Amino acid sequence: MKRIYSKIGLIAAALSLHTGGALAEEFLVGAEIPLTGAMARVGAGMQEGISVAVDVFNRTNGKHTVKVITADDESAPAKAIAAVEKLAGQGVVAITGGYGSNNISPASDAANKLGLPYITSGGVDDNLTARGYKTFFRINNTAGYQKAVMGLLDEMKVKSVSVIFSTKEATADLAKDVQKELAAKGAAVGMHAFDPAITDFKPILNKVRLQDKPEAILMVGYENDYVGILRAAKVLKPDVKAVIGVWSLATPKMAADFPDLMPSVYGTALLPFPAEFRTEDGKLFAETYKRLFNKEPDYLGQFGYVQSMILFEAIARAADKGTLKKGGVAEELAKTDRDTLIGRVRFNDKGDNINFVHRMGQHQDGKIAIVWPSDAATGKMNFPGVPW
Amino acid sequence: MSELILQALYSGVLQGGSYALVALGLALVFGTMKVINLAHGELVLLAAYMAYMVESKLGLSPMFAIPVALVLVCTCAVLVYFLVGLIRKDRELNSLILTYGIGIILTNAVLLIWSADVRSTSSAWLQEAVVVGPFYSMRSELVFFAVAAILMAGLWWWLSKSWYGRAVRAVSSNRDAAKLMGINPRTTEIVSFVVAGILASFAGIAIFSYGVIQPAFGHALTVKAFIITVLAGIGSIPGVMVGGLLLGVAEALTVTLASSALQELVGMALFLLVLFLMPNGLFGAAARRG
Numbered sequence: 001m002k003r004i005y006s007k008i009g010l011i012a013a014a015l016s017l018h019t020g021g022a023l024a025e026e027f028l029v030g031a032e033i034p035l036t037g038a039m040a041r042v043g044a045g046m047q048e049g050i051s052v053a054v055d056v057f058n059r060t061n062g063k064h065t066v067k068v069i070t071a072d073d074e075s076a077p078a079k080a081i082a083a084v085e086k087l088a089g090q091g092v093v094a095i096t097g098g099y100g101s102n103n104i105s106p107a108s109d110a111a112n113k114l115g116l117p118y119i120t121s122g123g124v125d126d127n128l129t130a131r132g133y134k135t136f137f138r139i140n141n142t143a144g145y146q147k148a149v150m151g152l153l154d155e156m157k158v159k160s161v162s163v164i165f166s167t168k169e170a171t172a173d174l175a176k177d178v179q180k181e182l183a184a185k186g187a188a189v190g191m192h193a194f195d196p197a198i199t200d201f202k203p204i205l206n207k208v209r210l211q212d213k214p215e216a217i218l219m220v221g222y223e224n225d226y227v228g229i230l231r232a233a234k235v236l237k238p239d240v241k242a243v244i245g246v247w248s249l250a251t252p253k254m255a256a257d258f259p260d261l262m263p264s265v266y267g268t269a270l271l272p273f274p275a276e277f278r279t280e281d282g283k284l285f286a287e288t289y290k291r292l293f294n295k296e297p298d299y300l301g302q303f304g305y306v307q308s309m310i311l312f313e314a315i316a317r318a319a320d321k322g323t324l325k326k327g328g329v330a331e332e333l334a335k336t337d338r339d340t341l342i343g344r345v346r347f348n349d350k351g352d353n354i355n356f357v358h359r360m361g362q363h364q365d366g367k368i369a370i371v372w373p374s375d376a377a378t379g380k381m382n383f384p385g386v387p388w
Numbered sequence: 389m390s391e392l393i394l395q396a397l398y399s400g401v402l403q404g405g406s407y408a409l410v411a412l413g414l415a416l417v418f419g420t421m422k423v424i425n426l427a428h429g430e431l432v433l434l435a436a437y438m439a440y441m442v443e444s445k446l447g448l449s450p451m452f453a454i455p456v457a458l459v460l461v462c463t464c465a466v467l468v469y470f471l472v473g474l475i476r477k478d479r480e481l482n483s484l485i486l487t488y489g490i491g492i493i494l495t496n497a498v499l500l501i502w503s504a505d506v507r508s509t510s511s512a513w514l515q516e517a518v519v520v521g522p523f524y525s526m527r528s529e530l531v532f533f534a535v536a537a538i539l540m541a542g543l544w545w546w547l548s549k550s551w552y553g554r555a556v557r558a559v560s561s562n563r564d565a566a567k568l569m570g571i572n573p574r575t576t577e578i579v580s581f582v583v584a585g586i587l588a589s590f591a592g593i594a595i596f597s598y599g600v601i602q603p604a605f606g607h608a609l610t611v612k613a614f615i616i617t618v619l620a621g622i623g624s625i626p627g628v629m630v631g632g633l634l635l636g637v638a639e640a641l642t643v644t645l646a647s648s649a650l651q652e653l654v655g656m657a658l659f660l661l662v663l664f665l666m667p668n669g670l671f672g673a674a675a676r677r678g
Contacts, residue, residue, distance in 0.1 A: 038604045040504035167649045194648035202399045203643040223506040224600040235517040235524050
């Protein structure tokens with residue numbers, strides 16, 4: 001008799017859970033990232049953030065867990081499509097990752113055709129969101145970087161800027177947007193595009209020095225470009241008041257690897273270095289990151305973490321509502337409205353985070369101080385100041 | 389404007405010397421065996437990472453990496469030779485696929501060992517600015533331009549005056565006839581691969597000393613070296629120097645007078661123009677006979 005009651009009890013419990021659509025489950029999530037090829041460095045950084053998100057989510061959700069399957073897109077658009085299709089074949093419910101707008105575009109196309117939500121922080125090209133896909137979400141964008149750069153330049157009150165930018169899509173777009181805004185404000189702007197294959201920046205810096213004679217130099221490129229430009233600038237010593245960059249520049253890694261090139265250089269930065277996390281979420285992220293990777297968190301990890309946590313939470317909500325296989329993940333992502341390590345995230349109808357605004361940091365004595373906006377500042381701007 | 393052009397010419401010459409140094413090894417193997425070693429850029433990169441290791445782990449100048457790089461890169465070059473030697477049919481074509489594959493393996497090995505981070509020297513001495521009138525450069529650029537010139541002169545002397553150098557040229561001209569003269573073609577080919585390894589070692593250390601390295605950089609080096617080799621004309625060492633300088637100056641002038649966005653286009657246009665007007669390259673066999 002006792003056994004019959006216990007069986008009835010188990011069946012009742014199972015039925016009650018089923019009708020609520022809330023069985024604890026493990027969900028497969030795909031991570032399409034460049035782990036080899038030209039973007040291996042940034043891909044590896046994003047992967048670290050995704051791993052931290054998995055660890056934190058599985059420890060804190062209390063009900064659901066996620067398992068991430070990673071596919072290397074080899075920094076190539078065709079391989080990015082193949083990676084998404086492979087992940088779909090393995091049964092993932094959504095995809096996090098992607099780096100480089102030219103890879104993200106075809107990869108998210110493929111995901112959209114397969115009905116898989118795709119969330120990224122690796123591509124800022126406006127065309128990505130202009131497609132209007134209901135499955136595509138992005139937590140950062142050109143506008144957020146532009147606001148930060150323009151905010152800093154406004155505070156510096158500089159009247160002339162030379163923009164040295166890579167001809168890659170995202171960098172060229174940002175450079176042109178900044179140029180338009182500066183020109184509209186009456187500033188003199190010299191534009192200098194460079195091929196990503198360039199190794200000697202002296203001819204460009206010489207044009208800046210002798211022809212433009214600007215008050216500030218803005219670099220829009222990647223780590224290797226910044227090193228090349230700053231090296232050339234240290235040789236030619238143009239008479240400027242500030243050297244500003246965008247992503248991948250105001251990072252602990254650059255401070256440690258190139259201490260001679262970084263003093264007083266500005267770049268976008270979410271956090272100061274040494275990092276100060278004030279929120280519970282931030283402290284959890286930092287503690288997990290240090291435990292998993294035994295180093296200070298960087299911005300790539302933070303973006304990878306935020307995009308993945310938002311996705312995992314949306315999956316959990318869709319599972320609880322029983323809409324996981326009816327487009328529920330994309331619907332839940334669209335409803336996202338929460339504070340994160342990169343500020344409040346809320347998507348518009350095209351999947352772009354309308355609240356994204358970056359901060360500007362400055363390398364100061366081997367550390368990074370946030371110098372813009374003033375309400376987030378952790379240090380005073382060292383202006384004028386250059387590395388030479 | 390004249391100051392800009394003078395600096396562009398100066399930068400172009402220094403850059404051209406660097407290009408020529410990278411291309412020399414590829415040109416030598418191409419000239420000797422008619423094998424395009426598509427892993428040559430990765431061998432150069434391997435030497436660059438040796439320089440990084442010596443500087444970051446031992447705290448020594450990248451120059452001290454020369455012996456380590458020579459051993460490692462020459463060993464790898466000889467391994468490439470033995471693998472190419474295993475090809476029995478259509479060696480010229482199949483070696484392309486084989487060496488391309490070796491390049492991918494080396495790139496990923498570098499990625500695995502040293503990660504994808506950007507690396508460059510932190511030596512203040514090498515980075516110091518040297519200013520002579522309107523000419524600006526880093527000390528490392530001048531040092532390695534001189535090294536490139538010395539190596540090129542040494543290679544030219546070795547190929548034209550030494551017994552092994554003549555043997556390399558003989559095997560390159562006619563393998564069977566060279567055999568009849570008592571030359572062992574295999575030994576000669578190994579020697580040419582070792583010399584290519586020596587040149588790649590110096591090129592790698594040079595690149596680390598004034599540039600930036602990343603695992604995916606090797607392929608771009610091979611492409612540049614291949615363009616210069618064809619531009620020069622097969623087997624011509626002075627041609628490699630002239631080809632490198634021509635490309636370097638053309639790129640620097642393009643950056644100065646137009647835009648860097650066009651520099652690769654101008655390089656390729658120059659390459660096609662020379663091939664169109666002089667199918668054997670600037671100093672190719674037909675031109676020399678003519």
